[in-house]
Amino acid sequence: MAGPGILRLYLVSALALSSCSLSLASDQRNADRVVRLPGQPESPSVSQFSGYVTVNERHGRALFYWFFEAQTTPEEKPLLLWLNGGPGCSSIGYGAVSELGPLTVVRQGAALKFNEYAWNKEANLLFLESPVGVGFSYTNTSSDLDSLNDDFVAEDAYSFLVNWLERFPEYKNREFYISGESYAGHYVPQLAELVYERNQNKKGKSYIDLKGFIVGNPITNDYFDSRGLAEYAWSHAVVSDEVYKSIKKYCDFKNSNWSNDCSATMDIVYSQYQEIDIYNIYAPKCLLNQTSASSAVQAFFENGQDQFRRRIRMFSGYDPCYSSYAEDYFNRKDVQRALHANVSGLVPGKWRACSDPILNSYNFSVFSVLPIYSKLIKGGLRVWLYSGDADGRVPVIGSRYCVEALGLPIKTQWQPWYLDKQVAGRFVEYHGMSMVTVRGAGHLVPLNKPAESLTLINTFLRGEQLPTQR
Numbered sequence: 129m130a131g132p133g134i135l136r137l138y139l140v141s142a143l144a145l146s147s148c149s150l151s152l153a154s155d156q157r158n159a160d161r162v163v164r165l166p167g168q169p170e171s172p173s174v175s176q177f178s179g180y181v182t183v184n185e186r187h188g189r190a191l192f193y194w195f196f197e198a199q200t201t202p203e204e205k206p207l208l209l210w211l212n213g214g215p216g217c218s219s220i221g222y223g224a225v226s227e228l229g230p231l232t233v234v235r236q237g238a239a240l241k242f243n244e245y246a247w248n249k250e251a252n253l254l255f256l257e258s259p260v261g262v263g264f265s266y267t268n269t270s271s272d273l274d275s276l277n278d279d280f281v282a283e284d285a286y287s288f289l290v291n292w293l294e295r296f297p298e299y300k301n302r303e304f305y306i307s308g309e310s311y312a313g314h315y316v317p318q319l320a321e322l323v324y325e326r327n328q329n330k331k332g333k334s335y336i337d338l339k340g341f342i343v344g345n346p347i348t349n350d351y352f353d354s355r356g357l358a359e360y361a362w363s364h365a366v367v368s369d370e371v372y373k374s375i376k377k378y379c380d381f382k383n384s385n386w387s388n389d390c391s392a393t394m395d396i397v398y399s400q401y402q403e404i405d406i407y408n409i410y411a412p413k414c415l416l417n418q419t420s421a422s423s424a425v426q427a428f429f430e431n432g433q434d435q436f437r438r439r440i441r442m443f444s445g446y447d448p449c450y451s452s453y454a455e456d457y458f459n460r461k462d463v464q465r466a467l468h469a470n471v472s473g474l475v476p477g478k479w480r481a482c483s484d485p486i487l488n489s490y491n492f493s494v495f496s497v498l499p500i501y502s503k504l505i506k507g508g509l510r511v512w513l514y515s516g517d518a519d520g521r522v523p524v525i526g527s528r529y530c531v532e533a534l535g536l537p538i539k540t541q542w543q544p545w546y547l548d549k550q551v552a553g554r555f556v557e558y559h560g561m562s563m564v565t566v567r568g569a570g571h572l573v574p575l576n577k578p579a580e581s582l583t584l585i586n587t588f589l590r591g592e593q594l595p596t597q598r
């Protein structure tokens with residue numbers, strides 16, 4: 129009798145244990161619900177959650193997330209993660225409140241406005257401040273901040289996902305997509321690869337139903353992206369023929385260590401971008417005096433090109449001063465309380481849209497993520513790359529070189545796609561991936577072209593083709 133008795137006991141306690149951890153997770157989930165934010169419009173109602181997920185207990189690392197359920201029938205919609213780049217820039221400061229979230233910040237951080245082109249129309253939308261040191265995400269082990277590189281970022285983001293899904297188990301078997309822009313051109317495929325790998329290793333408990341990824345104006349391959357930057361500056365009348373000739377003479381972008389002659393020539397390119405907005409070359413520049421944005425741009429030029437070329441940051445767009453509104457908003461104590469951010473006062477300093485210390489200490493060690501594209505395309509993931517064609521920082525030219533280099537056979541020729549009877553951009557479909565341009569958008573496509581970007585993401589999520597009829 130002893131055997132079955134022990135067995136029964138074990139089963140009972142296992143049951144008790146799992147229901148206990150389940151209820152802890154659901155308690156935490158309830159605690160993360162955001163009732164209403166300061167300055168949030170009365171209607172429509174927005175179902176949102178935010179808080180911390182521990183990604184490393186020993187070091188005390190926790191990442192901050194903000195989650196919006198889909199506006200209608202969330203139980204039928206996929207889960208979409210959005211990441212901004214930098215490294216060091218906040219996905220809530222850019223993605224959520226400036227680009228594609230349902231609540232965008234307006235009036236110098238005094239209020240939020242409902243965004244009718246929000247991406248949670250068609251998806252459950254998750255923003256993550258990554259890595260630690262960005263925004264409200266923090267670590268109790270300060271030496272972590274000196275070890276940041278692409279691997280570190282991907283591992284923590286993966287732990288975040290697994291733990292977040294424990295808190296929101298209804299999304300565990302949901303179709304999952306990863307999206308992002310700029311330096312997230314590294315983060316997104318790298319995280320996708322990690323999920324893909326871990327899915328092979330242990331089907332079951334931590335399986336994540338990853339279906340694909342989409343990246344915008346993504347840093348992808350340093351050689352093609354640098355060449356693209358130089359060619360774009362020349363072909364868009366930013367620099368002279370002579371400067372362009374020098375670049376061709378002195379710059380071998382295949383080597384990440386530029387020669388002195390190349391650096392001197394590229395300095396001329398950057399100096400021409402000082403007076404305009406490299407992230408949206410036809411937009412007005414933010415003229416606010418003391419935003420971190422303008423001071424950071426200033427710092428670029430003071431630190432010289434070596435710093436500059438690593439900095440893939442975004443400071444401008446339709447309202448060229450928007451990132452300072454986000455800083456005003458997220459530094460309000462009432463906002464932090466409502467968002468469950470910095471609850472125990474553990475996040476040092478001020479909330480910044482982008483963190484200079486993270487950018488400066490980041491270890492850039494990956495030259496190209498194209499091999500990951502090849503691998504995941506073979507693995508059957510849906511892969512899209514889009515590009516605002518007025519971005520001088522990660523220009524469409526470099527992205528075209530990157531996509532071409534994959535050597536995929538063409539399925540549908542380069543052609544226009546339409547919205548409201550206008551050409552919204554162009555696209556080309558390959559067997560394995562699609563590339564889409566958004567006409568007149570800069571680095572932050574959802575900010576500059578909200579309606580076009582909503583069509584783009586919906587089409588991607590449904591696995592359809594962009595509208596080819598006027």
Ligand SMILES: *[C@@H]1O[C@H](CO)[C@@H](O)[C@H](O)[C@H]1NC(C)=O
Nearest residue numbers: 182185187188189190268472
């Ligand atoms: C960081 O340390 C504080 C104080 O000891 C603790 O309350 C908090 O839970 C720690 N954070 C993490 C993510 O472990």
Ligand SMILES: *[C@@H]1O[C@H](CO)[C@@H](O)[C@H](O)[C@H]1NC(C)=O
Nearest residue numbers: 383384385386387388389391
């Ligand atoms: C980079 O190139 C410079 C000269 O152009 C050289 O002095 C330096 O050692 C090189 N650094 C690396 C890491 O290759």
Ligand SMILES: *[C@@H]1O[C@H](CO)[C@@H](O)[C@H](O)[C@H]1NC(C)=O
Nearest residue numbers: 415416417418419422423426
């Ligand atoms: C603009 O910034 C400069 C340098 O920080 C400062 O001296 C000046 O007073 C500021 N002007 C205004 C109008 O805020």
Ligand SMILES: *[C@@H]1O[C@H](CO)[C@@H](O)[C@H](O)[C@H]1NC(C)=O
Nearest residue numbers: 470473474475476477478479
């Ligand atoms: C978090 O709270 C502490 C204590 O109130 C404060 O010193 C710190 O500046 C806050 N951090 C952020 C990012 O607002």
Ligand SMILES: *[C@@H]1O[C@H](CO)[C@@H](O)[C@H](O)[C@H]1NC(C)=O
Nearest residue numbers: 274275277278279491492493
């Ligand atoms: C940067 O990261 C690479 C790849 O992980 C590693 O080999 C290298 O040692 C790191 N460099 C520094 C200075 O930490």
